[in-house]
Amino acid sequence: MSYVIRRLLAMIPALIGVVICIFLLTRILPGDPARTLAGEQADAATVEKLRVDMGLDQPMLSQFFGYLGDLLRGDLGFAWHTGHTVTADLATRLPATAELAIVSILIALIVAIPLGVLSAVYRDRAIDHIGRVISLVGASMPLFWLGLLAIYLFYFMLGWAPAPIGRIETGVNPPTTVTGFYLVDSLLSGDMVAFTSSLKSIIWPALVLSTGSIAMISRMTRSAMLEVLGQDYVRTAVSKGLNPGIVVGKHAFRNASPSVVTVVGLEFGQLLGGAVITETIFSWPGVGSYVTQSIMATDYAPVQAFSLLAAVIFLVVNLLVDLTNAAIDPRVRNA
Amino acid sequence: MPKSRTRSTATAAPAGTRSTTVGFGRLLLRNKLGMVGLGVIAFWTLGSIFIGVLSPYGASETAAGALLAPPSLDHLFGTDNFGRDLLTRVFAGGQLSLWTGLIAVGISMAIGVPLGGIAGYAGGALGSVIMRVMDVLLAFPSLVLAMAVAAALGPGTSSAMIAVGIVGIPEFARITYGQTISLKQREFVEAGRALGLSSATILTRHIVPNALAPIVVRATLGMGYAILTAAALSFIGLGAQPPTAEWGVMISDGRGYIISGEWWLTFFPGLAIATSILGFNLLGDALRDVLDPRLRTTA
Numbered sequence: 001m002s003y004v005i006r007r008l009l010a011m012i013p014a015l016i017g018v019v020i021c022i023f024l025l026t027r028i029l030p031g032d033p034a035r036t037l038a039g040e041q042a043d044a045a046t047v048e049k050l051r052v053d054m055g056l057d058q059p060m061l062s063q064f065f066g067y068l069g070d071l072l073r074g075d076l077g078f079a080w081h082t083g084h085t086v087t088a089d090l091a092t093r094l095p096a097t098a099e100l101a102i103v104s105i106l107i108a109l110i111v112a113i114p115l116g117v118l119s120a121v122y123r124d125r126a127i128d129h130i131g132r133v134i135s136l137v138g139a140s141m142p143l144f145w146l147g148l149l150a151i152y153l154f155y156f157m158l159g160w161a162p163a164p165i166g167r168i169e170t171g172v173n174p175p176t177t178v179t180g181f182y183l184v185d186s187l188l189s190g191d192m193v194a195f196t197s198s199l200k201s202i203i204w205p206a207l208v209l210s211t212g213s214i215a216m217i218s219r220m221t222r223s224a225m226l227e228v229l230g231q232d233y234v235r236t237a238v239s240k241g242l243n244p245g246i247v248v249g250k251h252a253f254r255n256a257s258p259s260v261v262t263v264v265g266l267e268f269g270q271l272l273g274g275a276v277i278t279e280t281i282f283s284w285p286g287v288g289s290y291v292t293q294s295i296m297a298t299d300y301a302p303v304q305a306f307s308l309l310a311a312v313i314f315l316v317v318n319l320l321v322d323l324t325n326a327a328i329d330p331r332v333r334n335a
Numbered sequence: 336m337p338k339s340r341t342r343s344t345a346t347a348a349p350a351g352t353r354s355t356t357v358g359f360g361r362l363l364l365r366n367k368l369g370m371v372g373l374g375v376i377a378f379w380t381l382g383s384i385f386i387g388v389l390s391p392y393g394a395s396e397t398a399a400g401a402l403l404a405p406p407s408l409d410h411l412f413g414t415d416n417f418g419r420d421l422l423t424r425v426f427a428g429g430q431l432s433l434w435t436g437l438i439a440v441g442i443s444m445a446i447g448v449p450l451g452g453i454a455g456y457a458g459g460a461l462g463s464v465i466m467r468v469m470d471v472l473l474a475f476p477s478l479v480l481a482m483a484v485a486a487a488l489g490p491g492t493s494s495a496m497i498a499v500g501i502v503g504i505p506e507f508a509r510i511t512y513g514q515t516i517s518l519k520q521r522e523f524v525e526a527g528r529a530l531g532l533s534s535a536t537i538l539t540r541h542i543v544p545n546a547l548a549p550i551v552v553r554a555t556l557g558m559g560y561a562i563l564t565a566a567a568l569s570f571i572g573l574g575a576q577p578p579t580a581e582w583g584v585m586i587s588d589g590r591g592y593i594i595s596g597e598w599w600l601t602f603f604p605g606l607a608i609a610t611s612i613l614g615f616n617l618l619g620d621a622l623r624d625v626l627d628p629r630l631r632t633t634a
């Protein structure tokens with residue numbers, strides 16, 4: 001318990017740092033938010049009035065506390081290209097991104113962990129070479145290219161994928177909102193048509209989004225397993241005649257898992273960056289495509305809000321990683 | 336007095352350094368994948384330098400009669416919606432992408448290495464403040480931080496370079512910090528201190544040169560990453576702007592044509608990004624194997 005509290009407390013300075021960082025990005029760097037908001041055509045008086053309204057004429061410190069107060073009230077600014085507050089926009093779009101990220105990381109886990117374990121167990125054999133090629137190529141593929149290739153191949157050429165236009169096919173009604181996750185909501189309402197359609201719509205962007213994670217997780221699983229498999233206690237377990245499956249699955253993997261959990265956490269955090277690209281390509285109505293639309297409209301409050309959100313999620317995921325590792329490995333708890 | 340001592344160590348050093356460099360060079364030449372990586376990088380670098388001489392077309396030259404022409408003998412990579420030759424544009428774009436990568440990695444190193452070195456050598460409150468700031472930067476998913484910086488600077492090629500450069504700073508700082516912490520315990524650093532060398536001299540002449548191996552590896556891998564991130568920024572509208580011949584911009588421009596089957600508009604610029612990143616990754620991995628053999632057994 002004390003470990004949990006210590007870890008939670010350690011997150012506070014990082015959170016403050018992240019907030020300061022975003023604040024500085026909006027205020028210190030060149031570019032005038034008042035001018036941007038008013039538009040290039042606006043006259044000096046309008047810009048000046050806007051500057052006063054936005055509090056930009058105040059000293060930096062009071063601007064910072066004003067910003068902090070806004071954040072604590074859940075005010076992330078106004079997105080003028082949608083006409084809503086950024087908080088409201090994010091709230092309606094977050095479930096779509098969360099669902100995409102979760103499906104994507106599940107795909108990554110299902111593919112990468114067995115691949116990494118098999119690569120380590122059968123080192124330098126065919127499966128290891130295949131695994132290494134996959135991880136090397138996966139790490140070099142630009143997401144936006146891979147996404148477009150997938151659309152061309154699986155939608156245009158083969159007709160397997162539905163049109164890349166969002167979470168559900170045209171003509172199918174979305175399920176009644178309970179969790180905001182179409183897959184879960186359609187199951188809850190027993191609407192199998194909606195379930196199949198949302199599954200067909202999510203699987204392609206999720207596959208594309210998972211490639212980078214598959215590369216990283218399988219590479220880390222392989223190297224962590226190789227290290228553990230070389231240890232004396234594994235040799236002992238093998239030499240006393242234990243089933244190799246048990247040695248690998250129970251003795252070796254459990255000890256390799258903290259490194260794997262760490263990289264899975266890191267990858268989950270990075271998915272939010274990838275989501276911006278993937279959602280844009282597949283017209284997925286999540287926070288990622290919202291960010292791109294904001295950039296196109298030169299409306300930067302949502303971009304900053306998203307960066308803050310992504311950093312907070314990243315910190316929380318890291319916390320969960322540490323707590324999971326503490327649960328797996330008592331040495332972490334007592335360190 | 337200390338000065339003459341420094342000079343004598345400095346004159347003694349190159350001989351050893353050269354033989355080690357030759358040794359590393361030989362090891363690197365024997366690394367097949369590393370050589371493939373180097374070959375790919377050379378291909379894109381030379382191609383992008385000489386495309387102006389080799390291609391009969393200009394990068395912005397339009398041909399009204401050849402809009403969206405598929406790859407053929409006249410246009411090996413096809414043409415785009417303005418009838419511009421894609422092969423010429425892909426290679427011309429290579430120049431910008433490689434420069435972006437170089438400058439971004441240069442920014443990351445120029446700021447990250449001194450920060451990490453100072454944090455590691457000075458330690459104490461200063462060191463801890465520097466490294467906590469780096470931790471904060473690492474708390475952002477990298478593309479998201481690059482987006483935030485580029486958005487704050489306003490879209491453009493130089494914004495993208497700076498944004499990608501800033502994102503890379505913490506990695507270099509962390510590597511240099513770790514190296515400095517372990518190197519500062521070593522006898523040659525203690526000897527330098529005993530001789531009365533200033534901290535700046537010890538850091539720049541004795542610690543950083545000895546910490547170069549992992550920094551060089553990181554810089555090579557970082558090039559691939561910088562090219563990728565800069566292209567991603569252009570793709571979402573924060574980096575280079577149309578009609579610049581830049582890989583991310585070209586993919587963004589060609590995006591609308593993928594569902595009507597004009598695959599070549601996005602395929603070739605994407606292939607260029609993927610292969611050049613692969614090249615830098617292969618070369619980076621090879622350098623790591625050569626410079627740090629301990630990692631070879633597990634990685």
